[in-house]
Amino acid sequence: MSQNHLTELAVEVVKRALAAGATDAECTVAEGEEFSANVRMRELESLKEAGSRGAGVRVLVGKRTGSTSTSDLSPDGIARLVASAMELASVTNEDPHVGLPDPGEMGSISGDLGLYCKDVAGLETELKIETARRAEIAALDTDPRISNSEGASFDTHAGRHVFANSRGFCGAYRTSYCSLSAVPVAREGDSMERDYWDSLARGFAGLEQPEKVGSTAARRALRRLHPTKVATQKVPVVFEPRVARSLVGSLFDAVHGMAVYRHQSFLAGRVGERVASEKVTVIDDATIPGLFGTSPFDDEGVPSRRTVVIERGVLKSYLLNCYAARKLGLKTTGNASRGLTGNAGIGHGNFYVEKGVESPDAIIAGIRNGFYVTQTQGFGVNIVTGDYSQGASGLWIRDGELAFAVSEVTIAANLKDMFLGLDAVGSDLEFRGSVAAPTLKIGEMTVGGK
């Protein structure tokens, strides 16, 4: 469907909900096309291609809500969508904090945000397969120890997103992305290790060269071979950017407005206090053109913005939708997020730690005995208490250099102490997804091993 058709549909659904007795309504319509090519051991392994559409409505009947979604956009399907939502609203309770944004809060940022590249739709299948093949061959050719592979893949997605509500908001935007990844396996003697590297961009031209993706993945797999399990000890721990991202992801979970009002976060009630070392500044910015956390408006129709979350170690703001804002007596920060339907949750834009001044090499050079983490494993992060305990692998730092591979160990501490004890922030910030961080060094953690 064209964008106009999708927009008309969203407006029509809202109108029908009001006609059915809703006092307010919100409708999301989304459409997408996906393509995926996988190559393994130099041969094409799989191709996938499809398109899909869906619509969702959330009705408010006074202070009650009901939500439905469907992939059936026929007139009958839409009629059932609205009728079911109204029925569901009758089984929920009145919630005094429910409501759409205030009129002054709604809107969209203007200008080209670089979210859609035309070239993605026109890429030839052969080119896409060949791009994946080049990445895998580069990985296999890096070293004779790269003797196997889980393959390389090239994926594209193009979509449209429309949101309308009964207070007159109606907005639409298109997005696209391409991604290229390689997963080689290194083997020597009894030791077998895999790793990956990927590149993500709004358009084909923004991707890293396939040869770079493949060879980077191969070097990462090779350096993991013949790992040691070190003795249990307390040491400084350096997170490389790829795993530092997951640490920053935990910080997002802790400033998530819904977790805050429920006291489910160790950062609840701490705005204005020092929660991290003064080297740490954390920003959420959904307005940076071309990035993966960028959008013109959030999923309640509030314009995207830049929010300073932590400024030189001091907690400045939570990330909020309208509901969490009302619960906390604050204003929305434009971070509403949801799928096709449901009460809005909270998401981030581009959520990142501002870069520091030290190069990663300089950070490592300053450590006599420590752990450089390149992978974490597990779900051992408790946002309520801040307790952090994860499986880890990486490289041991001895006398300022990366000395040998380490695996099958744990790293543990409390996030409160980890952020306060974050004593080096690297200069190597890159946006490889919607969460980004440079190299980060934590003063001390417990490494659990032999």
Added chain:
Amino acid sequence: MEFSESIFASRFNLTRQDLENYLAEALSHGGDYADLYFEYLLTSSIGIDESIVKSAAQGVSVGVGVRVLSGERTGYAYSDDLSPEKIRKAARVAAYIAAGPSKVDTINLKDGPRHDLYPVLTAPSDTAFASRVELVRRADQAARAYDPRIFQVQAVYADNLRHVLIANSDGVLTLDRQPLARLSVSVLARENDGPPQRGHSGGGGRVELSFFEEEKTPEHFAREAAREALVMLGAVEAPAGEMTVVLGPGWPGILLHEAVGHGLEADFNRKKVSAFSDRVGERVASELCTVIDDGTIRSRRGSLNIDDEGQPTRQNVLIENGILRGYLQDKLSSTLMHTAPTGSGRRESYEHMPMPRMTNTFMLAGESDPQDIIRSVPKGLYCVSFGGGQVDITNGNFVFSASESYLIEDGKVTRPIRNATLIGNGPEALKYVSMVGNDLELDEGIGVCGKEGQSVPVGVGIPTIRIDRMTVGGTA
């Protein structure tokens, strides 16, 4: 159920002839095999928070996935529109993977066999919403009534009803109706304005709504969540390093899912990227260990009458008395490895290609008294509940995160400890199993397994076991 009575025939007007035509279209460029996976999925969920029923949501999705296999190659396309022209288009897109003339003669679809493991008369999704709302209300009240220190309660009830139709070019047509329901409760407890602690519980299965009235009530799950949170109020720092670990029965079976289950999925072994590749017949666990993956247990969350490729599920022995016996297969891997399928081909939805997955994975009971197992440990850890787990199937390292565990001191369970991750290596960890209890339990029915971006419901189970050596990721 007969094809003619299925929703696909009655509402979408599909005929056997249509299915045969679409399969022929999928194989029009050659290819060895094609299948169609039709899915009609109804989902609903109800949530309570702060004693207010804040959310009620329902969704409908319908679609078909068309797959073509040609040697080691797979072509896949799907459509959320079941009109003939859209299905034909998907079939042609999937056919692109093969290059050659059509090799298949006419396909005559015959009904394939299937189990009847969840003869649910009324699916929960067909009941009045009000009765489902009552479940979360009761959970909320019971958790708050348990102890005044419980100050936040969230409960979510969710169910779905999945109708599937699978037709393949081997001439087999299968249908299934797969109900699934789950109730989960999360609470926070606080003492004298101290820091809060969380507790969680939940369960369900392929059951009718009466399961939550008669077998596992909202009060059962609410009390369990509240009890866990209160225990955690007294938790001390977890130890760090290698020690003896005793796992309690039931949900700690997640150990098996991570330590051996994923590594035994045939796709990884066909490609020889698993730590278990080429090791059938070798010792990978102590002789006390027999590990089964069984998709045929009545009403269980991980059970299926047929897998998502139309094969009846089975009871598959993965490890027998410590010896690796076999892998979990799907159509593609079993064909390429020249072995029988194991009914393990699963997918998240019609948008996804099937791959080998687990169903209900558990260890058979042994002979030890669980109390004797704890008494045998001078110093160690006793783990009764876990959050999630993860594995790197290539080097075999796996983790699972303990959400409720205790110190064992001089053969007695003493103080609760804070959350800690346990880490081990798949082909090695079970060699240190020195005692297996006589108390096998399956979990309550809350497991979700993720692989390559696809989530499917699974079950796990284990008796009390003693592992002599495992690394615990605490801070003390």
